[in-house]
Structure formats: C-alpha cells, structure tokens
Amino acid sequence: MAQAKNPKGGKDNFTRNLVIAVVLGVVLIMLVPTLLSKKSNTNAATPSIVSVEDGYGMVFNKELKDVPFIEIYEDFQCPACQRFEGIVGEYIEDLINTKKAKVAYHPLSFLGPESQLAANAAGCAADEGQFIQFHKLLYANQPNENSGAWTSSYFTTLSLGLGITSKEYEKCVNKNEYKDWVVNVANEGAKRNINSTPTVFINGKEIDRDKAYNSLGEFMLAVSKA
Amino acid sequence: MKNRFVILQPWIGLVVRLTLGGVLFLAGYLKVGTPDKSQMAVRAYEMLPISVANLLGLILPPVEIVIGVLLILGALTRVMAALGGFTMFIFIIAIAQAWARGLNIDCGCFGGGGAVEPGQTKYLQEILRDIGLVFLAAYLIRYPSTKFSLDKNQNRKSSQEEVA
Numbered sequence: 368m369a370q371a372k373n374p375k376g377g378k379d380n381f382t383r384n385l386v387i388a389v390v391l392g393v394v395l396i397m398l399v400p401t402l403l404s405k406k407s408n409t410n411a412a413t414p415s416i417v418s419v420e421d422g423y424g425m426v427f428n429k430e431l432k433d434v435p436f437i438e439i440y441e442d443f444q445c446p447a448c449q450r451f452e453g454i455v456g457e458y459i460e461d462l463i464n465t466k467k468a469k470v471a472y473h474p475l476s477f478l479g480p481e482s483q484l485a486a487n488a489a490g491c492a493a494d495e496g497q498f499i500q501f502h503k504l505l506y507a508n509q510p511n512e513n514s515g516a517w518t519s520s521y522f523t524t525l526s527l528g529l530g531i532t533s534k535e536y537e538k539c540v541n542k543n544e545y546k547d548w549v550v551n552v553a554n555e556g557a558k559r560n561i562n563s564t565p566t567v568f569i570n571g572k573e574i575d576r577d578k579a580y581n582s583l584g585e586f587m588l589a590v591s592k593a
Numbered sequence: 594m595k596n597r598f599v600i601l602q603p604w605i606g607l608v609v610r611l612t613l614g615g616v617l618f619l620a621g622y623l624k625v626g627t628p629d630k631s632q633m634a635v636r637a638y639e640m641l642p643i644s645v646a647n648l649l650g651l652i653l654p655p656v657e658i659v660i661g662v663l664l665i666l667g668a669l670t671r672v673m674a675a676l677g678g679f680t681m682f683i684f685i686i687a688i689a690q691a692w693a694r695g696l697n698i699d700c701g702c703f704g705g706g707g708a709v710e711p712g713q714t715k716y717l718q719e720i721l722r723d724i725g726l727v728f729l730a731a732y733l734i735r736y737p738s739t740k741f742s743l744d745k746n747q748n749r750k751s752s753q754e755e756v757a
Contacts, residue, residue, distance in 0.1 A: 382668045382743050389662050398655045401628050405651060477629030553629050557647050562637040562698075563708035 407554045411547030414490035416498070422555035423548060424471035425493050427463045435593035437462070438471045438568040440561045443485035443505045444478040444512050447580075451565045452506040455586045460499055468590065472502070475556050475564060476549050481517040486549045488522035491539035495531045504529065519543070569593045606732070606739030610664050610674075613729045617677055618661025623704040624654040634706020637698040638687050656680075664733075667742025671734055678730025681723045688723070692716040 413419070418426040424438065437459065441448040462468035474486035485505055492501035504525060510516035519541045526536065539545070567574050570593045578585040624631045632650030636643060660680070663673045688700050697711045700719045737744065 379744070385666065385668050385743065386663060389666075389668075390659055393655045393659045393662075397625050397658065398652065401625070401651055401655075405628055475629065477627065477633055479627055557629065557632050557636070558643060560636055560643050562633050 405550065405554065407551050408547040409551075411551055412544055413548045413551075414493040414498075414545060416493050417490075417548065418471070421471050422473060422559065423551045424473045425490070425498060426469065426471045427499075428466055428469045431466060431469050434466070434468050435462075435590050436469045436471070436568075436570050437590070438473065438571075440473045440475055440556055440559075440564055440566040442475045442478050442482050442564045443489070444482045444509065444517075445564045446509070447563075448565045449506045449509050451567075451580055452503070454581065454583050456503060456506070458583060458587065460503075462590070463499065472498070473552050473556055473561075474549070475561065476553055477564075479513045481513050481515075483546070483549055484519065484522070484543065485517055486552065487543050487545045488519070488526075488540050490545040490548060491522075491536050492526060492529070492531065494539065495526075495529075495533060495536055497526070497529050497531055500529050501526060602736050603738055603740045606670075606736050607741060609729045609732050610667060610670060610739050610742070613674065613677055613726060613733065614661045614664025616661070616726060617657045617680075618665060620703050621654040621657030621659075621661060624701075625658065627704065628654075630704065630706060631701070634699070634701025637696070637701070637707045638691055639694075639696060640687060640690065667739055667744055670739060670742055670744050671737035674730045674733035674737065678727050678734065681726045681730065685720055685723045685727070688716055688719050692720075 413423065414425060416425045416427070416429075417423055418429060421438070428434070439459075441451070459468070459470060463470050472489075474482075474489050476482040476486050489498060489501055489505065492498050508525065522540050523537050565580065567580070569589055574580065574586065574589045579589045580586075624634075628651055631654055632647045635641070635646040635650040635653070638646075640646075641649065657680070660673050660677045663669055664677060684700070684702070691698055692714070697709055697714055698707060699705050699709045699714070700716075701707065702719065733739070
C-alpha cells in the first residue's frame with residue numbers, strides 16, 4: 368500500500384505482490400492437489416477381478432473367447448445408470464452366469480466423493496465374490512447425489528444384507544483401500560472419451576444412444592448381433 | 594450528461610467488475626472440486642484432442658478462480674477483464690460450434706456438462722449470457738478505473754485522463 372500511495376506514481380508493488388499471491392495460492396491450494404489426485408498409479412492395489420489391460424475394469428468371464436464383450440462405464444450415483452440397471456441389469460447378470468458374454472464394469476466417480484466411496488466399496492465387495500449383488504443393491508439404495516448418505520459405515524451395513532461380514536471387507540471399505548484404483552479407472556475412462564454415464568460398448572462399439580439404453584429388447588438385439 | 598457519466602463511471606465499473614468477477618469465480622469454484630466432471634465437460638465439446646481436453650478440464654477452473662478473485666479485488670482490472678473477456682469469447686465459439694454440429698451437450702459452465710438428452714440443450718441462453726459478459730469485460734477494458742479497486746495508480750492516472 369505504501370508504494371501505491373507514492374505520489375510520483377511509482378510501481379504498484381502491493382498490487383503486483385497480491386496478484387502473485389493469489390496466483391500462487393490458487394495453484395498450490397487447488398491446481399497442484401488436483402493434478403496429484405488425478406495421477407494414475409500403476410502400483411495401485413486393485414480388486415482381484417480387475418483386468419489392467421481392460422482399462423482397470425472388473426471383468427467377468429475373462430477367459431471366454433467368441434462371446435460378445437460388454438463394457439459398462441457407470442457412476443453409482445447417476446440416475447440414468449440406475450435406470451439402465453433396472454432395464455438390463457438382470458439380463459447382463461444372466462449373460463455372465465450362463466457364460467454367454469464377457470463383461471467389464473468400470474465404476475467412474477465423476478459425480479463426486481460419494482461415487483468414489485461407492486466405487487471403492489464395489490471393488491471390496493468384488494473380492495468377496497459379491498460384486499453383482501452389491502452393484503444391484505447400490506442402485507436399489509441410490510440416494511440423491513452427494514447427499515451425505517453414502518459413507519463407509521453405510522456400505523458395511525448395506526453389505527451385511529449380502530452376508531458379507533469379513534474383517535478384510537470392513538477394512539477395505541473403511542480405509543478406502545482401492546482409492547488409487549478408482550482414480551485409474553476414471554483416468555482410463557477419460558482417455559477413452561467417456562462423456563456420459565452409462566456408456567456401454569459391445570465388442571468395442573458403443574450401443575445406440577437413442578435406443579439400446581432404454582429398452583431391453585433393443586439391448587438384447589445389440590448383444591445378439593455382436 | 595458527460596459530467597454525470599464521469600461521476601457515475603467508477604460506480605458502474607464497480608458493479609461490472611463485481612458481476613464479471615463474481616461469475617468467473619463462481620464458475621471456477623463450482624467445478625474445481627469435481628475434476629473428472631470438468632474434464633468430461635471439456636471433452637464433450639469435441640474440439641480438442643482428448644489428452645489436451647483432459648488437461649484443460651483440470652486447469653480451467655483454477656484459472657477462472659484467479660481471474661474472478663482479482664477482478665473482485667480490482668487488481669490489474671484491465672488485464673483481468675481482457676483475460677476474462679477472452680475466455681468468454683472462446684466459450685462462445687465452443688458453444689456455437691457444438692450447436693452448429695448438432696452435439697447434445699451442456700456447456701458445463703457452472704459444473705455439470707457432458708452429454709444431455711436431445712432437446713435439453715440451452716445453447717442460445719448460454720451464448721447470450723456469455724456475450725453479455727464479453728460486453729462487461731469490454732466496458733472494464735475501456736474504463737478500468739472503478740470504485741474500491743486496488744489499482745490505485747491506474748485509478749489516478751486514468752481518472753486524470755478522463756478529466757483531461
């Protein structure tokens with residue numbers, strides 16, 4: 368300020384310093400942590416069914432050849448994903464159980480922290496062999512976006528209903544053990560240009576956005592054509 | 594009339610500065626906590642290579658916050674108004690090309706973004722709003738001296754210019 372009052376109208380050091388402070392402050396407080404949190408970690412702990420070469424997705428029937436490969440990008444908080452699950456969820460489950468398709472689930476977390484926690488918990492449930500059931504249960508209990516309802520203790524309680532009582536599961540959820548994996552899934556999704564959820568590929572081709580997301584018949588047709 | 598404008602101009606400038614700065618700050622603030630979404634919003638314009646879009650999605654919100662805060666404080670008003678106006682100009686081009694190409698996206702200006710259902714787009718409102726903001730920026734570039742601004746020197750100089 369002293370400089371600013373300089374009657375000779377010298378350089379305004381106060382403003383200059385303030386500009387530098389604001390720029391540095393925002394870079395250090397916001398940009399750097401964001402960039403660090405978005406960094407992929409190739410050593411990340413992953414659920415056992417994760418396939419790194421399939422964009423860190425959780426893959427069912429990985430060993431099958433000559434069957435359609437269905438890839439699902441979803442966010443557990445997204446209402447359209449809930450709708451999609453309601454329409455085709457059971458059919459996909461059926462395809463997995465009868466070994467008629469290879470299916471990869473990519474839990475994205477772009478809607479916020481509760482999506483991140485849910486994705487982590489889903490990975491933990493996968494280690495208990497209960498991913499599909501947990502997946503269904505999450506959508507059945509989907510709250511409003513980031514309402515604060517989805518916490519670690521919510522997920523551990525929720526999965527009691529599936530008979531998951533193991534200490535490892537509880538630890539996995541509480542410690543957010545697959546945090547880095549969730550970041551990796553998000554980064555791979557970003558690289559693949561996933562711009563909305565759900566996004567579904569069958570054998571590498573996105574299904575028809577106008578039809579196959581809203582109708583079981585159209586979806587089955589898309590699978591049978593593959 | 595001329596005299597009245599000389600008196601009112603710094604006050605109009607204050608309102609303009611706080612509006613433009615406030616909008617930019619809010620836009621950045623609402624996006625900075627959801628980097629995945631912000632990246633998605635930039636990608637959805639289908640203008641840039643994916644890796645560049647993803648980087649821009651991370652950088653844009655903090656940049657908006659910096660320009661917004663400095664405008665609110667009235668530091669380097671003219672420079673920040675020019676940067677803010679330039680940003681808005683780019684947004685207008687981006688939204689217009691999305692509209693012209695028939696993409697169905699939300700501008701993602703204040704969070705949100707990405708694909709939306711056909712018929713849910715608001716391109717016209719988004720463009721009109723950004724044009725309005727470009728005019729605010731232009732005003733501040735022409736009349737950078739405003740009330741309660743940190744740009745004391747510039748204030749004195751430019752108000753002398755005004756009077757002369």
